[in-house]
Structures are given as structure tokens and as C-alpha cells.
Amino acid sequence: MARPPKQPREEAAGWQSRLAAAELLHATLDKGVDLEVAQGKSRNFDRLEGPDRGFARAIAGAALRGVGRIDWALSGMLDRPMADIQPEVRALLRAGAAQLWMLDVAPHAAVSATVEAARNWPGATKGGGLINAVLRRAGREMEAFQTAPPASVWPDWLAAKLKSALGPERADAMAELQLEEPPVDLSLKPGVDAVELAGMLGGEVLPTGTVRVKAGMKLGELPGYAAGDWWVQDAAAALAAVLLDAKADEAVADLCAAPGGAAMQLAAAGAKLTAVDMSRQRLALLRETMQRTRLPMEVVEADAREWRPAAPLDAVLLDAPCSALGTLRRYPEGAWRRDPKDLARLPAIQRSLVDAAGEMLRPGGRLVYCVSTPAAEEGREVIEAAFAGGGWRRVKITAGELPGFGHALTDDGDVITAPPMRDSKVADAEKIVAEPIKSDVFYIARLERTKL
Numbered sequence: 395m396a397r398p399p400k401q402p403r404e405e406a407a408g409w410q411s412r413l414a415a416a417e418l419l420h421a422t423l424d425k426g427v428d429l430e431v432a433q434g435k436s437r438n439f440d441r442l443e444g445p446d447r448g449f450a451r452a453i454a455g456a457a458l459r460g461v462g463r464i465d466w467a468l469s470g471m472l473d474r475p476m477a478d479i480q481p482e483v484r485a486l487l488r489a490g491a492a493q494l495w496m497l498d499v500a501p502h503a504a505v506s507a508t509v510e511a512a513r514n515w516p517g518a519t520k521g522g523g524l525i526n527a528v529l530r531r532a533g534r535e536m537e538a539f540q541t542a543p544p545a546s547v548w549p550d551w552l553a554a555k556l557k558s559a560l561g562p563e564r565a566d567a568m569a570e571l572q573l574e575e576p577p578v579d580l581s582l583k584p585g586v587d588a589v590e591l592a593g594m595l596g597g598e599v600l601p602t603g604t605v606r607v608k609a610g611m612k613l614g615e616l617p618g619y620a621a622g623d624w625w626v627q628d629a630a631a632a633l634a635a636v637l638l639d640a641k642a643d644e645a646v647a648d649l650c651a652a653p654g655g656a657a658m659q660l661a662a663a664g665a666k667l668t669a670v671d672m673s674r675q676r677l678a679l680l681r682e683t684m685q686r687t688r689l690p691m692e693v694v695e696a697d698a699r700e701w702r703p704a705a706p707l708d709a710v711l712l713d714a715p716c717s718a719l720g721t722l723r724r725y726p727e728g729a730w731r732r733d734p735k736d737l738a739r740l741p742a743i744q745r746s747l748v749d750a751a752g753e754m755l756r757p758g759g760r761l762v763y764c765v766s767t768p769a770a771e772e773g774r775e776v777i778e779a780a781f782a783g784g785g786w787r788r789v790k791i792t793a794g795e796l797p798g799f800g801h802a803l804t805d806d807g808d809v810i811t812a813p814p815m816r817d818s819k820v821a822d823a824e825k826i827v828a829e830p831i832k833s834d835v836f837y838i839a840r841l842e843r844t845k846l
């Protein structure tokens with residue numbers, strides 16, 4: 395008897411988004427391409443539109459933020475190390491796990507669409523069986539991810555560094571925060587109504603006055619963008635300029651100014667601002683924002699270790715070049731590319747920039763130093779070295795200056811904006827003046843020049 399004709403195989407819906415997400419993961423994690431660049435180059439991503447495109451981006455973003463923890467949890471379900479798995483298959487496993495464990499996609503949909511994506515990706519066609527088996531198990535065993543060590547989101551050397559900087563519990567809280575998609579924070583030009591803007595954008599006003607909106611919006615199309623009413627700046631990144639407290643007509647320099655968030659704040663405060671940066675490319679971004687916001691400042695392309703003002707300054711902001719470990723939640727793939735040896739050169743540069751700032755300030759002039767990392771060697775130890783050299787005193791930051799960031803105040807009167815410990819009421823409840831703001835992690839210290 396003739397066999398009945400084979401039924402055409404039904405395609406699982408949405409496999410194209412999974413394929414595009416896996417292609418982005420393969421490009422970023424296996425080939426070292428930045429996510430933005432990978433999005434521009436991926437044909438499968440390029441073909442997607444609307445929600446499918448957003449979904450592919452969401453899968454890739456989640457998988458990148460959680461990849462260390464995903465791999466940790468998947469390794470218990472595999473008979474060989476992740477490193478020995480075909481790269482395309484590995485990327486699909488990670489994309490599948492991110493859907494199941496981080497994005498709450500229904501297991502049936504996540505598994506079938508990811509397996510279908512394997513069938514449509516030449517490098518992964520033989521991996522469908524493995525992907526199917528592992529992701530089915532992953533769908534049943536959510537706890538493999540939930541109970542994985544939080545710090546497994548980072549390479550071991552980095553987890554050790556952040557634990558030593560913050561203590562294990564606060565480092566764990568920072569690791570947990572990395573799993574969340576970071577929102578977009580907006581700093582407002584004076585006179586712009588924060589409540590009204592937040593209402594129009596479906597966002598919220600933070601205790602600092604920052605307006606926080608969901609990620610993924612087309613910023614250039616939002617109300618107030620073209621009019622220059624706001625610029626993008628993480629809520630913690632906005633603290634440094636606030637703590638410098640620049641007054642109208644004070645002579646102020648922002649020594650590492652590009653792309654310009656803090657410079658806009660200082661100009662908006664009415665300071666006579668010189669914005670210095672050595673990167674022409676990044677200064678172009680600052681100039682764009684300056685033109686959009688129409689905030690006045692002098693822009694200088696120079697190495698701040700060599701540039702000097704014509705007359706002593708009242709205040710200097712130094713947002714020094716650093717390892718940027720505090721912004722990993724926005725660029726998580728960076729964690730897997732950084733070489734700890736590259737970070738060793740930074741403290742010497744940071745110290746020489748502080749020395750340069752000292753030569754620019756009048757006696758009694760103020761310096762706010764900040765770096766987007768909690769690592770002591772780039773933060774507290776740089777400031778201690780400045781004190782050891784003489785000519786500086788610390789001007790302690792106080793809780794009253796930190797609405798929503800009370801948890802960030804250190805015993806020395808500096809700031810480290812790492813999230814508070816999980817489930818903790820925070821030891822010193824008096825420091826808390828509002829719901830703790832989740833943010834990037836900055837170290838900030840405020841100093842006064844005591845002599846020339």
C-alpha cells in the first residue's frame with residue numbers, strides 16, 4: 395500500500411525573531427562585535443519589523459545581560475562544556491534560555507520557535523535535537539537559573555573585583571540589577587515641567603528630578619527632543635554636576651566632558667563653562683546636544699593633563715576615564731571582552747587628571763571627582779593619593795543632597811551608587827529619604843583646593 399503523502403511540517407511562529415537574536419548573540423559574544431554594530435549587520439535582524447524586531451532585540455539584550463548566569467545554569471544540563479558546543483547552537487541555547495528564564499515566554503513557544511530557528515540557520519541545523527532536549531528541560535527547571543549565584547553574570551575575575559569593592563551582598567544586588575533592562579533617564583533643562591513631560595512619555599519623575607522612561611522608545615521622535623528640553627543621562631550620572639553646585643557666572647571646567655550630559659547641567663546652572671575633552675568624535679556628540687539645547691559653553695579639544703585655563707577656576711568637574719564597570723548593565727557584553735590587565739593603567743591617568751585639576755583651581759575652589767565604577771583603585775584610592783599629596787580637603791557629601799540615593803552615601807562622605815543590599819532595610823535607615831533609585835554605579839567624591 396502506498397504511504398500517505400508526508401504532511402508539510404508546520405513552522406513554529408516567530409522563529410525569525412529567535413534566529414535574529416541568536417545571530418546578534420553570535421556576533422557579540424563569539425566575534426567581539428558591539429551589539430549596535432551587529433544590529434546593523436545582521437540580515438536576519440534587518441528583515442524584521444515592528445514587534446518582531448523589538449522582540450529579537452529584547453531576547454538578545456536579556457541574553458547578553460544574563461549570559462554568565464545562563465551558561466552557569468545550562469552547564470548542569472549539558473554533557474560537555476558550553477565552550478565545546480557549535481557557536482550557532484550555543485547562541486540559540488542562550489537565546490532560548492533567556493526567553494524561558496528572563497522574559498517569561500511560554501515554554502512551548504520558546505522551545506518550538508528556537509528549534510525552528512536552528513533548522514533555518516546553516517551552522518545550527520544539526521543542533522535541533524540538542525536544543526529541543528535542553529530547552530525543554532530548562533523550561534521545567536526554572537530554579538536552575540533562579541538559584542544560580544547572582545555574581546555568575548560576570549567573569550570570575552570581575553565578580554571578585556566587584557565583591558571586594560562592594561562586599562558580597564551589595565555586589566549580588568548589583569548583579570541582580572544587571573538582569574533588568576535598564577530604563578532611559580532624562581535630565582531636564584531648567585523650566586521644563588518634569589511631571590508634564592513624564593506624563594507625556596508614560597514615565598515617572600525620580601526624587602532627583604530625572605524623568606525615567608522605558609527603554610526602546612525612538613528618542614528623536616519624543617516630545618521635547620527637537621526643542622532641546624532634555625538629554626539622556628542616567629540618574630546617578632547626573633549627581634556629580636549637582637554636587638559641584640555650580641553658581642551663575644562661576645568659572646567652571648568640565649575636564650572630561652563628552653558626550654556632554656554633565657556639561658549641559660553645568661551650563662544650565664549658569665556657569666561660565668569650558669567643556670574639555672580629548673576625543674573629537676565624542677565632542678561632536680556634545681556639540682550636537684549643545685546646539686539642540688542651546689546651552690552655552692566653550693568647547694575645547696585637548697588633553698586635560700596639558701590644558702590650563704587663562705585664570706584660576708572656581709570649580710572643576712572630573713568625570714575621569716575609567717573601567718566603566720558601573721555601566722555594564724547597559725553594555726554587558728563588555729564584561730566578557732575586558733582584560734583585567736588593561737584596567738591596571740587607569741589609576742595613574744586618573745591621579746594625573748586630579749593633579750591637573752588642582753593646578754587649575756583657585757584656593758577654596760571645588761573639585762567633584764567621579765568614575766563609573768565602584769572599584770576602590772579608581773575611586774577612593776585616587777582621592778586618598780590626592781590627600782597624601784597635600785593641598786586638598788574632603789567636603790563631605792550629605793544625605794540631604796542625595797534624594798533617592800541615601801543608600802549611596804559612604805562613611806567617608808563620598809558616594810557609591812550601587813543598589814542597596816537585597817531584602818535589606820539598609821542598616822542606617824536615617825540615610826534613606828526616598829525609595830532607593832536603581833541606577834548605574836558611580837563613585838563620587840567632593841574636594842576643596844586648600845592651597846596652590
Ligand SMILES: C[S@@+](CC[C@H](N)C(=O)[O-])C[C@H]1O[C@@H](n2cnc3c(N)ncnc32)[C@H](O)[C@@H]1O
Nearest residue numbers: 650652653654655656671672673697698713715
Ligand atoms: C566618562 S566620559 C565623560 C562623560 C561626561 N562627563 C558626560 O557627562 O557625558 C570620559 C571622557 O573623558 C575623555 N578623556 C579621557 N582622557 C582624557 C584626557 N586626558 N583629557 C581630556 N579628556 C579625556 C574621553 O574622551 C571621554 O569622553
